[in-house]
Amino acid sequence: MRFTSAFTGLALSAVTQALCPYAEQALRDPELMKRHLKSDNLNKETPKEKRQSGPGNIPFTTFNENQLIDVTGKYAWVAPGPGDIRGPCPGLNALANHGYFPHNGIVPLAVGASATEKVYGLAPNFGIPLTVYATLVDGNVLGDTWSIGGRQPLDLTSPVIGAGDGLSGSHNKYESDASPGRGDYHLYNGDVSSLRVAKFQALYDLQADAEVPNYDLDVLIQHRQYTFDQSISTNPYFYFAPFAGIAVSNAAHTFIPALMSNHSAEYPNGILDKETLKSFFAITEADDGTLSWQPGHERIPDNWYRRPLGVVNEYSPESFAQDFLQIAAVVPEAASVGGNTGTVNSFTGVDLGNITGGAYDTTALLNPTTFVCYFYQLTLAVVPDFLRSEALGSLLGTALTLLQSEISPYVDPSCAKIGNYNDSFTAEFPGAAVGKP
């Protein structure tokens, strides 16, 4: 089925008006938000009276000096050395360079979620599943570690099959084509970790004439259109997977305004200017405007303030569902599983209902509550598939227990379960062969 027909008759503009569940509740019950902010024991950020709505779907925003991220002392920036691993994720590379992650780029499961919350305001109900997924799909299940880039060196805790391929080796499982800045697997001989400066330049130039440059969600949605079209028109093997594509690739776009913006009393919702964007992406600009990339040099700028903490303000799957809706309204293809069929410009979308045994169809993703269900249920469905393929043997039980125990607490019991994950559709897409279970 072509993606265009999956979207026929949809009133997208109506759905994009919906607010995230927290915002809806909080609007009805202002006490609720106050309680959330009070109960936040990580830090005490005084709520501002004014309600803000703005780019990146930060429904309510407070500003407090303690949003400043320490980049001094033990958190001072240190370039990666020869033995240090860096990979396709600028947010994680920066954490390793600043000592919020181990400098070698090998991250214990628990550190992944706590550091991404502390430094960026990524909600634990987002960060924990992302970290667990990394551990299971491309990490060391026995040692509970995962690599932000290539393979981690083997040690005594490594399972017989190895310690996982790392994020850089997770194409179609975690890492995806049509990234904001990285190149497609088949276009660069499998190098999915290097930033392609021309792609970054396309994003950078979107604010060339702006009076107050700000890489907000609207700008990133324009870039989403560009990156998707770029893959369709240049990569015969372009493939957009149920999890790596719909969830991860779209999140890689929304994370830029949501998690890299600088917050202040003046801009409590955040503003992402050119200097901050370049710093996080390890880009330097010469006097003549030429951009260049320093591999592994991603850096949190001095005087950078993250989004506020607290349930309402942290970036959760619920917040992502809101941003996803706005993407889908402009770039509906990016809400669909599919790919090119061996030639450029042959993008074909697949009926999601067919893949999920009827549990979720493409239109269901446009309901934020259902989208959140899809996010969690899909991890529960695809991880076992990836695991079996890697013949974990006696570790399989350990892995499945970890998956269930870490993800299940976040899943609303009323979510439809994906009882029958059916990946036969991938036969149509030659690019789906990489990383296939």
Ligand code: HEM
């Ligand atoms: C545990 C948490 C995280 C994990 C496991 C993770 C993993 C990944 C992976 C696998 C990719 C490659 C996606 C693709 O190929 O399109 C990626 C890309 C990306 N991530 Fe993360 N990430 C995490 C947190 C973050 C955070 C906190 C930020 C922002 C501060 C961030 C920003 C990005 C961006 C901007 C990209 C796209 C890079 C590019 O294409 O040049 N991520 N991440």
Ligand SMILES: *[C@@H]1O[C@H](CO)[C@@H](O)[C@H](O)[C@H]1NC(C)=O
């Ligand atoms: C963030 O905003 C504050 C307040 O405007 C400013 O002092 C600081 O320099 C900004 N940080 C960055 C990295 O732009």
Ligand SMILES: *[C@@H]1O[C@H](CO)[C@@H](O)[C@H](O)[C@H]1NC(C)=O
């Ligand atoms: C799996 O999907 C294929 C089409 O991609 C379909 O022909 C097949 O009947 C499905 N199998 C099950 C068990 O649903």
Ligand SMILES: CC(=O)N[C@H]1CO[C@H](CO)[C@@H](O)[C@@H]1O
């Ligand atoms: C559950 C579901 O959506 N099944 C569909 C799979 O695809 C075939 C053919 O395209 C349909 O007939 C099924 O209804």
